[in-house]
Amino acid sequence: MIYYNSQLMSGDTSAILFMVENPSPFKQYEDHEAAIYITIHLLIEDAILQGENPIAMIENYLNVVYNGGTTTGEITDYLIQTGSLQNALWELKEKWSELDTKINENSLMYSSLSKQNVTEIYAQRTLRTYLETLAGYDRE
Secondary structure, eight states, rough: OOOOTTTOOOOOHHHHOOEOOOOOOOSHHHHHHHHHHHHHHHHHHHHHHOOOHHHHHHHHTTTOOSOOOSSSSHHHHHHHSSHHHHHHHHHHHHHTOOOTTTTTTHHSSSSSSOHHHHHHHHHHHHHHHHHHHHHOOOOO
């Protein structure tokens, strides 16, 4: 199941950054953050399989100098620790603290984006689109 919550992801940009695949809705931020880590790891793995250089992409899109290792896990750890992603995750954490749990979960799933749009965004997301979005991320 694609996890999308309109209170936490108010538009296309935050959906690209925070939408993940999970068998059930999350109950707390930390679980969502862990799933984002796994998602980024998979995006990096896929980019490598496609012949792309994730290190060069991170440097180019986020305007940073990469100083980590070469394994997928090390690249993921580095990306997670960049200022850009830490700022985005902090804002997600803030939204989690303001989450209204009284709202029916089904009404949250696709209220600001249609189910079809959510599915398309998720299916078309790559490391490149993730980094492009992160580079231009501004609070929604």
